[in-house]
Amino acid sequence: MLHPRPHDTTGSDFIVEFRDVTCGYDGAAALADVSLKVYRGDFVGLVGPSGAGKTTLLRTVLGSVDVYRGEVLVNGKNTRSSRPAAGYVPQLETIDWNFPVTVEQVVLMGHASEGWLPWHGKQVRDRAYSIMEQLGIAHLGKRQIRALSGGQQQRTFLGRALLSSPELLLLDEPTAGVDIKTRDDILHLLDKLNHEGVTVLMTTHEINAVAAHLPWVICVNRTLIAEGAPSDVYTPEILERTYGAKMTVVQHEGMTLVAETPHQIGRSARHRHQKIGSAS
Amino acid sequence: MFEPLQYEFFVRGLIAATMVGALCGLVGVYIVLRKMSYIGHGLSHAIFGGAVVSYVMGFNFYIGAGIWGFLSALLINATTRQKRFIAADAAIGIITTASFALGVALISRYRTFTRSFDAALFGNILGVSDNDLYAILGVTVMTFLAVLLVYRRLLFTTFDPEVAPFFGVNTAWIDSFFSLILAGAIVVSLQVLGATLIAASLVIPPITARLLTDNFNRMITLSVVIGASCGFVGIYASYYVDIASGASIVLVAAGAFVLAMIYSSVRGRIETIRGVAARSQVGSPASSQALVD
Numbered sequence: 001m002l003h004p005r006p007h008d009t010t011g012s013d014f015i016v017e018f019r020d021v022t023c024g025y026d027g028a029a030a031l032a033d034v035s036l037k038v039y040r041g042d043f044v045g046l047v048g049p050s051g052a053g054k055t056t057l058l059r060t061v062l063g064s065v066d067v068y069r070g071e072v073l074v075n076g077k078n079t080r081s082s083r084p085a086a087g088y089v090p091q092l093e094t095i096d097w098n099f100p101v102t103v104e105q106v107v108l109m110g111h112a113s114e115g116w117l118p119w120h121g122k123q124v125r126d127r128a129y130s131i132m133e134q135l136g137i138a139h140l141g142k143r144q145i146r147a148l149s150g151g152q153q154q155r156t157f158l159g160r161a162l163l164s165s166p167e168l169l170l171l172d173e174p175t176a177g178v179d180i181k182t183r184d185d186i187l188h189l190l191d192k193l194n195h196e197g198v199t200v201l202m203t204t205h206e207i208n209a210v211a212a213h214l215p216w217v218i219c220v221n222r223t224l225i226a227e228g229a230p231s232d233v234y235t236p237e238i239l240e241r242t243y244g245a246k247m248t249v250v251q252h253e254g255m256t257l258v259a260e261t262p263h264q265i266g267r268s269a270r271h272r273h274q275k276i277g278s279a280s
Numbered sequence: 281m282f283e284p285l286q287y288e289f290f291v292r293g294l295i296a297a298t299m300v301g302a303l304c305g306l307v308g309v310y311i312v313l314r315k316m317s318y319i320g321h322g323l324s325h326a327i328f329g330g331a332v333v334s335y336v337m338g339f340n341f342y343i344g345a346g347i348w349g350f351l352s353a354l355l356i357n358a359t360t361r362q363k364r365f366i367a368a369d370a371a372i373g374i375i376t377t378a379s380f381a382l383g384v385a386l387i388s389r390y391r392t393f394t395r396s397f398d399a400a401l402f403g404n405i406l407g408v409s410d411n412d413l414y415a416i417l418g419v420t421v422m423t424f425l426a427v428l429l430v431y432r433r434l435l436f437t438t439f440d441p442e443v444a445p446f447f448g449v450n451t452a453w454i455d456s457f458f459s460l461i462l463a464g465a466i467v468v469s470l471q472v473l474g475a476t477l478i479a480a481s482l483v484i485p486p487i488t489a490r491l492l493t494d495n496f497n498r499m500i501t502l503s504v505v506i507g508a509s510c511g512f513v514g515i516y517a518s519y520y521v522d523i524a525s526g527a528s529i530v531l532v533a534a535g536a537f538v539l540a541m542i543y544s545s546v547r548g549r550i551e552t553i554r555g556v557a558a559r560s561q562v563g564s565p566a567s568s569q570a571l572v573d
Contacts, residue, residue, distance in 0.1 A: 088446045113448030118431035144494035
């Protein structure tokens with residue numbers, strides 16, 4: 001279990017602020033009326049069903065989504081006027097794993113827009129290897145990206161995002177498609193970065209992993225449904241509004257967890273809920 | 281060996297084919313990795329349309345065909361960006377064939393043409409003039425310098441075009457710049473290889489290089505060397521075997537590809553056997569004992 005920094009709402013030091021934002025693509029709104037604040041030093045999980053607008057929200061922070069109403073501020077600056085300095089780790093399912101690049105080359109892409117020489121200076125290369133060392137992938141520097149495990153691939157793209165020393169790190173489903181041990185390793189790694197001062201905002205489908213590890217969660221489904229500590233947000237009502245399905249919430253070792261409730265055929269769903277409730 | 285070098289036309293052809301091979305080898309790496317292999321074929325046909333138009337309008341061939349090719353490449357990029365459900369191959373198919381058809385329509389309309397476009401279609405290495413040679417040299421040098429200048433940005437845009445902008449890379453600008461490079465490379469290759477054979481020179485050297493390495497920098501170097509070597513050997517072979525120069529270059533390149541395929545398969549099998557042997561050693565009682573110790 002992680003020991004995340006507590007979510008502090010007493011200050012006014014926001015790194016990301018959405019002010020009544022409606023945004024989307026090609027004139028169609030993907031997210032509507034979103035107002036939220038991410039405090040500097042936060043570690044936030046963004047949850048919601050597929051197509052809820054989680055990736056859109058991340059990309060709105062990056063300034064790549066059309067904002068039709070309201071404004072998005074990163075470090076107090078409107079994303080329309082200046083490109084936000086944030087590290088971004090995309091969903092890895094879009095990556096062409098047969099592309100002939102090594103781990104080192106991918107990490108160094110984090111510095112692609114600086115300078116015009118085809119090679120990188122010693123300082124940048126040293127920094128890349130220092131980050132790779134920190135992530136435990138320095139020994140894989142010359143290896144092609146296909147020849148890596150899921151966790152190593154995730155760390156490689158995390159390394160690329162960290163090369164510019166961002167204060168804000170945005171990750172799109174960093175725990176998708178990896179086993180429980182790797183997921184745990186990735187979350188610990190993010191927790192460590194968070195303790196070093198990096199604000200982390202990540203999307204995920206693993207709502208229980210968020211409950212177990214993260215201090216703050218944001219639920220979205222085409223709009224902001226709720227935000228708060230997992231114990232406050234994971235209620236059957238909020239989860240139903242977020243996912244459009246009834247869900248069962250249980251308490252386990254002080255954590256609020258969401259139990260899977262398969263569709264009941266020939267059995268009483270109510271009877272099953274009661275059994276789970278009495279067990280907890 | 282040195283006999284053909286006494287002919288000036290042969291030396292010019294040899295230099296032109298080697299430079300065009302290196303140029304196509306360089307540009308082809310990005311084309312193959314962007315999964316746009318068909319663009320070489322399409323754009324060379326589109327440029328054929330531009331060549332006819334520039335002749336009818338009385339423009340310089342290189343300027344007219346170059347601008348035409350650049351605009352066609354930009355139009356392909358714009359179409360795929362504007363309507364994401366139109367894949368690159370479909371956009372290439374529409375725009376380049378329309379351009380080619382325009383060239384054919386103009387030829388059939390103005391039947392008083394005195395110029396033969398056979399060279400533009402099939403290549404004519406014997407007809408390489410000093411001016412053609414200077415044009416090839418200029419475009420080759422400028423393309424290598426331009427690629428070096430945008431090397432990191434071009435790599436990122438090719439590898440991860442959706443994410444590159446979030447890292448400060450202006451992908452729209454890089455794509456347009458690459459369209460310009462590509463159009464230039466195809467225009468100067470037209471005289472040597474012809475529209476029908478350019479695609480092979482843009483695709484075979486990089487694919488052959490890809491079979492030999494997993495490293496992007498090495499792939500670029502290998503592709504350029506393979507492309508230049510195939511141009512050089514192909515011209516020599518065409519002299520001795522007495523076949524068309526473009527076909528000879530492409531056949532030599534295809535031969536290199538087959539050799540690389542065989543090498544890659546054999547290497548893969550050896551690595552598999554080594555992997556199995558290493559695993560069986562780890563599983564053997566002696567090694568298990570060593571692990572316990």
